[in-house]
Amino acid sequence: MTDDIEMSLQPAVMKAAAIEKPGGPEVLKLVDRPVPEPAADEVLIKVTGAGINRPDVLQRMGFYPPPPGASDLPGLEVAGEIVAVGKNAGDWRVGEQVCALIPGGGYAQYACAHFGACLPVPEGLTLFEAAGLPETMFTVWANVFDDAALKSGETLLVHGGTSGIGTTAIGLAKAFGARAIATAGTYEKCTATRQLGADAVFNYTEDNWENEIIALGGADVVLDMTGGDFVNRNLECLNPGGRHVSIAFLRGATAEINILNIMRKRLKLSGSTLRGRDAAEKTHLANAIRTHVWPLIVAGKVGVAIDQIYPLADVAKAHIRMESGAHIGKIILDAS
């Protein structure tokens, strides 16, 4: 370690879940790895909880390589205690409890995070709950509120209402005075989505949801993880001035769109990956989230839905659960 960091004494070796080779859940193996060293603008976190996300599954399959400089271990969000602070890592101090958005390396007992992508653990939340916040909160804030500028009184549509993103999007939309319309793939999930606060929920495997949504007054913002054939159906039920934001494409990476719809209603389509945003942007988002969203969490107005917590050693089971699609809310690893 360098002289440039404030730190407490840590072991040299940690347990981590690594991807042995591209493949199914069984390629995730518990391994020993050196505890990473934080760069000058990073903190080192002793991880209690690590969130599981769909991109981790893609990375495991070999389709989503980590960006240059990032850990080869999967894991995009953690919560725990700061045990070392780089020289230029803002005001963070050893001993503080934080959750953080990271470019990789979360499936481990220790992980480095850029200081700007850390947030304090909201009062009243466990570290397991906090571990499920960064990926969904950054994603929903960046796309729905920052890029698409959802306003009070407008209507949000999100498919997959029981997913981590779905539950967060519904919770935040409602907390900011917008209507939330969601879809889900089973009637059980539709019921769960209604209980999460959605104003209207449709079963996307059966309902002609775009016409139902038009009948309800249409949507102003769509947060889309589906892609494929749903994109043009989303455009159909968007109101004039509507915004369509793509963050995944579980139904297909290509979409056939109606250009006249875009012109006539002056729709805006955009998309992003969270991982592709640079540190400055993540810092900007973290500050906005801390200001606008954290007080809502502390006040109990926005919750984090936890599906299940698995020990780090059971990471393969956690991935099987994610791929089953049966989960409602976040799947978390216990690295403590």
Place this chain on the structure above:
Amino acid sequence: MTDDIEMSLQPAVMKAAAIEKPGGPEVLKLVDRPVPEPAADEVLIKVTGAGINRPDVLQRMGFYPPPPGASDLPGLEVAGEIVAVGKNAGDWRVGEQVCALIPGGGYAQYACAHFGACLPVPEGLTLFEAAGLPETMFTVWANVFDDAALKSGETLLVHGGTSGIGTTAIGLAKAFGARAIATAGTYEKCTATRQLGADAVFNYTEDNWENEIIALGGADVVLDMTGGDFVNRNLECLNPGGRHVSIAFLRGATAEINILNIMRKRLKLSGSTLRGRDAAEKTHLANAIRTHVWPLIVAGKVGVAIDQIYPLADVAKAHIRMESGAHIGKIILDAS
């Protein structure tokens, strides 16, 4: 006429070119019509020149009905002298020479225009040249500079470099310090487009233009009138942060797009029709154009390319020319 307008003495009847029924150029007939009365927020213009635009052809075919309240006569832009001013029509005075963006009624000896959609005839331009300004200037300004925010040092791509929109887009992009890349459908038009100031021009019927444009450093903004198969090729050659604006779809109203491209490069797609914008928005655009573009026209830095001027009685010939695609620059009707 009401007491609410300042006016000079005008005849009660005028010549106009009307659409007898949906069909080919031959359905355009010279007719007698009452001279229209301006509303409180309008001026009446004695028309010298009227611009011909592609939407006029669609309207003639029955595909683009005039918006509610607009004249049933075709014609979206005129230049001439103000002969009557409504009570709430700003500072315009009888006798001033203006060009105006109108929702219809331009193919006539007299036309009403919302006061906010009028601009003075730039010093040094004839009324025929000025008649060719509004539709292209409003369209290019609204889409390329207002919505897509093309900046100095960035690169614009426009297909159909010799069209009215193409020539204007190239001229304005260059005047504001951007690079202009264009395509055209014949080598003659490629040559003409280069002479109009484009930095690079490709023959879209032969060249693998998207790869050529990538090799040149890519595009930051695409002003797209093509739609169809060109949309995804446009997305291919857009740089990270690129903006794609649809204003027509000459190659097809549907497009198959790659969502991963949009997410990975954080592209923004939008579109609009000029006719669908309300009076307040047109006023806002007119003010911006008067401030930012008119001085460039007066200084000779941005020109208006006139293809041919036809007498009002020869309107069918003018449409035949438009549909031939052989024109380079604007086709204008002489209503004087």
